[in-house]
Amino acid sequence: MIVNLRQIIIIFKNYNMVTIDELKVLLDNKSRLLGIDMGSKRVGISICDENRKIATPYKTVHYTDIKNFISILKEIILENNIKGIIFGLPLNMDGTEGPSAQSVKDKIHLIYKELKIHVTVWDERLSTVASFKLSSQLDVNVSKKVKNIDQNSAAFILQGVLDYLNK
Numbered sequence: 227m228i229v230n231l232r233q234i235i236i237i238f239k240n241y242n243m244v245t246i247d248e249l250k251v252l253l254d255n256k257s258r259l260l261g262i263d264m265g266s267k268r269v270g271i272s273i274c275d276e277n278r279k280i281a282t283p284y285k286t287v288h289y290t291d292i293k294n295f296i297s298i299l300k301e302i303i304l305e306n307n308i309k310g311i312i313f314g315l316p317l318n319m320d321g322t323e324g325p326s327a328q329s330v331k332d333k334i335h336l337i338y339k340e341l342k343i344h345v346t347v348w349d350e351r352l353s354t355v356a357s358f359k360l361s362s363q364l365d366v367n368v369s370k371k372v373k374n375i376d377q378n379s380a381a382f383i384l385q386g387v388l389d390y391l392n393k
Contacts, residue, residue: 261384
């Protein structure tokens, strides 16, 4: 399936998202971003420093329902001067969107309606695999790898965005 840039922009506007390049313009100098790896049961959350250079795993929360999750996000946003949220978009390996990607976009739409914060997506293909491999290279034991995999994946997603924004 070939999608052109205009179709992508229309899709983003329908879900109240901004592109990464639009986000770069909208952010002020000292603002932080959240990275989210949205799973059906667990959600990994990462946070970056005010200079938007380094993503750090923040926490993993158990997803029960969207209302509870929005409440958790609201608290994190207020405590940490968050100005934007990056959601990992689980694309298929061929780059198409499947049911998981649609589910994430639907949740993003509900979150935006409630929080009115800049949101965008980043391709999260293989982020969990990369996080697991990185943990292996750092000689982290298996139980810690599994326990922290969601927040580490969120940090991997957010770091990709930070690297893009800072180039």
